[in-house]
Amino acid sequence: MTETKRTNRFALLFFLYFMAASVGxxxxxxxRKMSDSAYMLLAQFLCFLPPVAxxxxxxxxxxxxTLRLKPLGWKNTLLIIFFAVSIQPVMSFLSYLMALFFPNPVEQSIEGIQQSGLIVSMLSVAVIPAILEETFSRGILLSGYQFLGKWKAAFASALLFGLLHMNxxxxxxxxVVGFIFCFLVERTDSLFAGILPHMIINGTTVVAIFTEGAGTGPVEMEQSAILVTLLLMALMSIPWLALLLYLFLKLNPPKAELQLMDESGNIYRERFLTPAIVVIFLLYAAFGLFPYLST
Incomplete structure (x- = not known):
């Protein structure tokens, strides 16, 4: 069995376990007696730790x-912090655009997050998910897809990361951010290049929820006006993101990749699409997509 097939089968087992554990x-x-944040903490530990172990x-x-547990260095740390903050206008635009068609699960849990308190919410929404989700996606999956080539491995890892949200x-x-995190991890050879921005992005959401809750409330605007505003903010952030990317690439030049050859003398590459991946697509369609389309 090839490494990619083995990784695909583990991904399928992970999805099945994740869904069953979530229901259980x-x-x-x-x-039922727990706060929303306490429930999220329990669910994350029980859903991620057993299959990873x-x-x-x-x-x-x-x-x-496998997990690339290597230090980032202070220069990479600063660049990634700036990058995590700067990419959020792009994420906000994509999130709001899709929220026009599908419900936003974050908005549905705002009240529960506020009632749980800032520290517990930070742990349950930002810190623990960043560590556990990156361990699975940019740790195990990205390493397991090494024989796809760097770009295809990043695509496969990001795709499964997106599907895992089941929304x-x-x-x-x-x-999008999953693919970028793969790139950051590959160039730095450190999983912390994925954990750090993941934690900052989720943490910013928590801070925004508590800040808005303490204020007078958001200003009422038409959906079209909000969408245009978010689009403009996203476009304005692109030059800054490009500069940060340039500095990151300059600091982290590409590393030599070990090239394996097949019997014909061509670079050895494995195939990502296997029956296990097809089943994952079907699971996402049945439980992640269809419930929203049928309502």
Whole structure:
């Protein structure tokens, strides 16, 4: 079995476990007494830790090497912090655009987040999800797809990261930032290049929720006006993002890639689309997309 097929099968098992565990946790009587943020913390630990632990137990892979647990360095840390802040206008535009067609799950949980308190909400929305989701997506998956080539591996990891959200409203911006996180991790050879911006982006959302909750409320605007405003802000952020990307590339030149050759003397590449991936697509269509289209 090829490494890509093995990774695809693990991804399918992860999706099945993730969905079953999510339903099982929601049915637990004790969960009804928890705050929304406490519930999210419990769900994240139970949904991510067991399959990740099983993966390393079964494959016997080196955790540090697979997850690229290497320090970033202060220059990369600063650049990635600026990048995480600067890309949010683009994400906000994509999020609002998709919210015109599908409900935004973040908006539906605002009240629960506010009631949980800032610190607990930061842990449950920003810190823990960043660590666990990056461990799965930019750690295990990105490493497992190494024989696809760097760009296809990034695409595959970002695609599954977007599908994992099981929500069409979140898929576009999750895919976009997921692909960018793969690029950051590949160039720095550090998983922290994905964890840090992920944490900042989610943390900014939490801060915005508490800030708006403490104020007089958002200014009422027409949807078209909001969309145009967000689009302009996204376009204005692109030159700054380009500058940050230039500085990042200059600081992190491409590393030599080990090229394996097949029997014909061509670069060895594996195929991403296998039956396991097709099943994941069907699961997303049935449980992530169809419920919204049928209402």
């Amino acid at each position: 946790i929601a049915l637990m009587p004790a969960v 099983f993966y390393f137990f079964y494959t016997k892979k080196d955790v540090k090497q 069409p409203q979140q898929f576009p911006y999750a895919f």
